Amino acid sequence: MDTRKRPSLAGFRTQVERIERRLFLKQGLSLGAMSLLTGCTLKDDDAVDRALWAMSRWNDRVQAALFNPDKLAPTYSEAELTTPFPFNAYYEEALAPVVDGASYRLALSGRIADKRAWTLAELRALPQATQITRQVCVEGWSAVGKWGGVPFRTFLERVGADLTAKYVGFHCADKYWTSIDMPSALHPQTLLALDFPGRPGETKYGYPIKIRIPTKLGFKNPKFVTEIFVTNDNPGGYWEKLGYNWFSGS
Ligand SMILES: Nc1nc2c(c(=O)[nH]1)N[C@H]1C(S)=C(S)[C@@H](COP(=O)(O)O)O[C@H]1N2
Numbered sequence: 533m534d535t536r537k538r539p540s541l542a543g544f545r546t547q548v549e550r551i552e553r554r555l556f557l558k559q560g561l562s563l564g565a566m567s568l569l570t571g572c573t574l575k576d577d578d579a580v581d582r583a584l585w586a587m588s589r590w591n592d593r594v595q596a597a598l599f600n601p602d603k604l605a606p607t608y609s610e611a612e613l614t615t616p617f618p619f620n621a622y623y624e625e626a627l628a629p630v631v632d633g634a635s636y637r638l639a640l641s642g643r644i645a646d647k648r649a650w651t652l653a654e655l656r657a658l659p660q661a662t663q664i665t666r667q668v669c670v671e672g673w674s675a676v677g678k679w680g681g682v683p684f685r686t687f688l689e690r691v692g693a694d695l696t697a698k699y700v701g702f703h704c705a706d707k708y709w710t711s712i713d714m715p716s717a718l719h720p721q722t723l724l725a726l727d728f729p730g731r732p733g734e735t736k737y738g739y740p741i742k743i744r745i746p747t748k749l750g751f752k753n754p755k756f757v758t759e760i761f762v763t764n765d766n767p768g769g770y771w772e773k774l775g776y777n778w779f780s781g782s
């Protein structure tokens with residue numbers, strides 16, 4: 533596997549430096565001032581780390597509180613589609629998994645009443661919707677794409693998911709994983725996408741399933757999804773574990 537895009541410890545340090553610069557520019561705060569505010573002595577990397585994680589958790593709570601479950605992300609026209617649509621993953625394009633649609637089964641686990649696995653044909657038989665929305669990646673690009681599939685709320689209701697649970701998590705064919713808050717999962721534009729940008733037959737944008745969430749940053753939109761689970765324990769995610777903010781609304 534290509535390791536070039538895997539973040540290193542040095543990379544994480546750089547990120548800490550970036551965060552400190554941002555704190556300083558935006559709030560006139562330094563790590564020193566932050567230690568006064570947090571009451572922690574930020575004298576070593578571990579303490580800085582803990583304080584930054586605490587701020588990120590605080591940030592999650594603020595974003596969750598501010599999230600409006602009825603506010604729609606902007607939609608676009610066919611003429612505004614970005615072509616070709618950019619590909620992204622934590623590895624290079626040639627390594628994207630190719631899932632066999634005929635034998636594919638979507639697995640369900642956790643707080644879901646009917647855990648029966650789903651074929652693609654069964655998912656196609658559910659009500660379908662399409663959307664043209666903008667995907668925003670933390671790496672500094674965004675693109676307008678068209679996705680089609682089952683409104684995720686419809687799917688969660690259909691399988692008897694516990695809609696009062698806190699989190700929905702996703703496992704993927706490439707070992708990626710991520711998770712979202714239940715209000716975002718139930719948002720009217722969140723889609724269990726079966727149709728993707730790109731040419732017919734092109735699989736790299738997430739075939740057979742991508743959870744498309746236009747109210748969240750690109751990395752919270754899992755591709756090649758193989759399993760969906762509902763839980764009250766925050767499952768984190770691939771990038772979240774490496775320091776990206778968990779809620780990451782866009
Ligand atoms: N399974 C899986 N899903 C993933 C990723 C990944 O590496 N693996 N990368 C994420 C990131 S960072 C982005 S920006 C989008 C990119 O989706 P695209 O290739 O359709 O543009 O997928 C997200 N979902």
Ligand SMILES: [Mo]
Pocket residue numbers: 620668669670671750751
């Ligand atoms: Mo991304």
